[in-house]
Amino acid sequence: MVVNGVRVPERGFVSRSPAPTWEHGLITGNGRQGAVVHGTPGAIAIDLAHERLRHPVQAPLDPPPTAEVLPELRRLLRDGRRQEAADLVVTVAGKADPGYAELRWIDPFIGAGTLTLTLDPAADWIRATDFATGLVAHAWHDGRGEVRVETFVSRPHDVVVVRLRADHPVAGTLLLRPVAGEPRRPVAHELVTDRAGLTLRGRFHTGSGYAITTRLRCDGATAPAGDAVRFADVTELVVLARTTVTGHPPPPVAAPAPRDDLDALDALPGGDDLLAAHAAAHGALFGRSRLILGAPAAPSSEELLADPTDPAVIAALYDAGRYAIISSTGELPPALQGVWSGTWHPAWASGYTLDGNLQAAVAALEATGTPELMLPLFDLLDACREDFRRNARRLYGARGILVPAHLGTHGLANHFGPRWCLTFWTAGAAWLARLYADHWRYSGDLAFLRARAYPFMVEAADFYLDFVTIKDGRATFVPSYSPENNPGGGEAQAALDATADVAAVRDLLRNLLAAHGALGLADPRAAAWRALHDALPAYEVRGGVLAEWLHPALRDNHGHRHASHLYGLWYEPDPPLLADPTLRSAAGAAVAARLAWWREQGDEMAFGLVQLGLAAAALGLAEPAYEVLTRLAGRYWRPNLVSTHNAGDLFNVDICGGLPALVVAMLVGAGPARPPDAPPVPEQLRLLPALPAAWPTGEIQGVRARGGVTVERLVWSPDGLTAGLRGTGDVVVHTPWGLPRRVRLTPDTVMTVTVRAGMDGSGPAHVGRDG
Incomplete structure (x- = not known):
């Protein structure tokens, strides 16, 4: 289908809604750089951002030394004086560093600048995003023919590509400006303009900064016009833009060099070749899974x-x-x-x-x-490990790691207050350890488990071994916190024995002991992990409902x-x-x-x-x-x-x-x-465990499960289901019909499992190899 000259993508959409701000714009990105396209045909605005571009507004502080008052904190909490405990943290922090007199936020993620194409306005226009290629487009007719602006961010070449194409010669202006609004701290900007493009440099008070460099290619004429570039008699204009961040090393993950030297932007291939290379790289990721429901x-x-x-x-x-x-x-x-981002002041x-x-x-x-x-998340967490250790020592006098609720250019626990008592939230490392464990469980990658997941889980467990107290065989979590709820609806969020804390630590220790066995280790700490696991309290039920706090x-x-x-x-x-x-x-x-x-x-x-x-x-x-x-x-x-x-x-x-x-x-x-x-048992795979009545038929492709199982294709109807499975070893398949089936999978062959629903709600299964 073609609407106003724009092909409706098979996997994507078109829209006629206005986009007055960047928050309503169409998005494209390669992970490192993002472009969000908004505005109208008379002024197509593209806000550019870079994953590392954060405005340094507050230097990190040492976490407050609340380990010194931990016995008092615990006494206040056990006496029911929960708000006083939260207030004590703020008092201790303020005495240790006057910087805690105000709420500490992380450095904000900001837009680098806005690239604007000004053209003759038009009333009838349409915009589209193609999910499969990463291309966003705006198209309209201006009375003489079609005009189209396409934007994508190349994965292979790390460059934003903006391409203007018209059925007839057009004229307009290209502008590059800082994003709208006033920064929290002054930023010095410099714009350099010539016929080859525009360069915008921003310098922060710390001496760090960033730059947007652009290069123009067109079949018409270009000329500097003050702080803009004018173009005329153009039927195709290509703008190549790249944002670089300089002198501001955090976040602590090592930054790779740009894929091409800035001076070599002109040496990049043409727009069609850039798009083809990007569509292949992006599509290889996007195309791995698909859901088909209804028409x-x-x-x-x-x-x-x-x-x-x-x-x-x-x-x-x-x-x-x-x-x-x-x-x-x-x-x-x-x-x-x-x-x-198109702002200096993003939410949170x-x-x-x-x-x-x-x-x-x-x-x-x-x-x-x-x-x-998932690897970038693990890279970030691993790079912040020393900050997490500092949190554990300063807040609780404990070994191991304590992950804060907010992380940006550092991993120190700086964000908390008398109401949002986030230093009492200790479940972060256990929760994130689940993601490390899952990466191993989904892939079976023992090298990742040994080098990355196991060390993270061990340090997470070290903290809980020191922090959790055990009395009469029962572990207690004091302080504790169930984000971001307040027991009984009162004001104080500070708590004891939050169910989430206990559940996350149980999950951590279970995964850690499993990893210990899978690696064939004889770690002397395993007995302590098991002892803590066995001391964790059971779930509580109050009024027929699972309790949020066990106290x-x-x-x-x-x-x-x-x-x-x-x-x-x-x-x-x-x-x-x-x-x-x-x-x-x-x-x-x-x-x-x-x-x-x-x-x-x-x-x-x-x-x-x-x-x-x-x-x-x-x-x-x-x-x-x-x-x-x-x-x-x-x-x-x-x-x-x-x-x-x-x-x-x-x-x-x-x-x-x-x-x-x-x-x-x-x-x-x-x-x-x-x-x-x-004892070792086959993986359990549940097909259609929560299928709603609104989806009587459907198909999902490319779903992975723990144990290295891949559901290449799952098709269902009221008559039953057919699943194509791949993996290694045995898996027990549960379906809504009949008894579970045990299936042996191999990595190189798709095993087809067909289950038919009978009149009595059960039916036979057929298992066979595909091809």
Whole structure:
């Protein structure tokens, strides 16, 4: 289909909605550099950003020395004086460093500059994004013919490419400016203009800075015009742009050199060749997974979003979310805004928020076939390890690592306050250790396990061995924190024995002991890990609902956007939550209680819905999981098909990763985690564990599961399902029909499993090799 000269992409969309600001623009990126295109035909604006470009506004401080007052903190918390405990941290911090007199934020992720093409205005225009190639386009007719502006960011050549093409000669102006607004601290800018292009340099007060260098290619005439470049008699104009960051080393991951010397931009191939190379590299990542539900989606995003219950909407957002995360993962993982910015003042400084946001953004990378995109996260965490050690020592006098809730150009715990008492949140390292363990479990890569995952898990466990106290055989977590909830609905968020803390540490120790065995080690610390694991308290049920805090004095507060107490269901389910009928029912009641709050007033922090949906899917609660999914689809996406943090507000990519992860969890589920001493058993693969009634037929391709299993293709209908599986060794396949089937897989052959539904709800299975 062609609309106004723009081909509607097979996997992508067109839109007629205006894009007055960068937050409404179309996105393209190669992970290192991002471009977001907005404006109108009279002024096409392209905001450029670089993954390392953060405005240095506050130097990091040493974490507060609260280890010195830890006994007092624990006494206050156990006496029920929870707010006083949070206040004490602030007091100790202020005495140690006057910089803590104000709330400390990380350095904000900022836009590098805005490249603007000014042309004759036109009224009738359309814009499009092709997810498969990474190309965004704007096209219109100006009375004489078609004009088209295309933009992409090359993965192989690390350059932003903007190409203007017209059916007839056109004239206009090319401008390059700093992004709109006033920075928090002054930035010195210098613009250099000549007929070959424009260069914008920005210098921060620290002496560090950045530069945008452009080169022009056209078939007409160009000339400097003050601080702009004029072009005339042009039917094709190509702008090559690259942002470089200088003298500002953090984030601490080593920065590679640009793929081409800046002076060699003119030596790059032509626009068609650049696009072909980029489309191949980008498409190799994007094309690994696909969801097909119902009829093809409506051609325009506006029509698409009008009915979030249309199955095709979910398929389109599955693509849109994966596209955004792939396009914003480079040498660093995606920040809150991915790799896009057009502001000096992004929400929450657009850092890496580790109490849920970043985990949601990367949640689908393993399962949808792009495991290499997890490595930048591990690179960042490993590079911050010394800061994490400093946090553990200063805050709690402990060995090991303590991960802060917010991370940017450093990993020190600087962000906390009397209400948001984030120094009490200690589950970060355990939670992130799950992602290291999963990278091993999905790939079977023992070299990664030995060199990277195991050392991280060991240091995470070292902290908990020192921090957790055991009395009468029961471990307690004091202080504790269930992000970002306050027990009983009161003001104080400080807590004791948060369920999420216990569940995350149980998960860590279980994975660590499994890794220890897989590597054939005889680590003397293993006995201590097992002892701590066995001392962890069991889940609690209060009023028929899974309790968010295990301490008897703390009451639940179900009216909240997070669902942290359901952590044990987000990855491999904690066995008691599935096997114990009382706990399983209580977990379902917790899902229902949170979902009721979202129905009544929840319009903020969409990734909390992802947490809720993953828990529902693990419990086999298809309709609640589907309700979560359609709420995500119907309230948190703009016509540019980029998600928002709140309903209709704040450009944010959390659920760009979270929505595809939830879809996968509903269609291909994990079996329960294995207890530490369990004998080896085949992997458990659950097909259609939470299939909603709204999807009677469908197909998903390219899903990976733990144990090195790949579901090449899963097709279902009311008559049953057919799955093409690949892997190594035995796997037990569970389906909605009949008994589980044990299947032996090989890496080089697709094994076809066909299960037919009979009149009584069960039916025979057929297992065979494909080809």
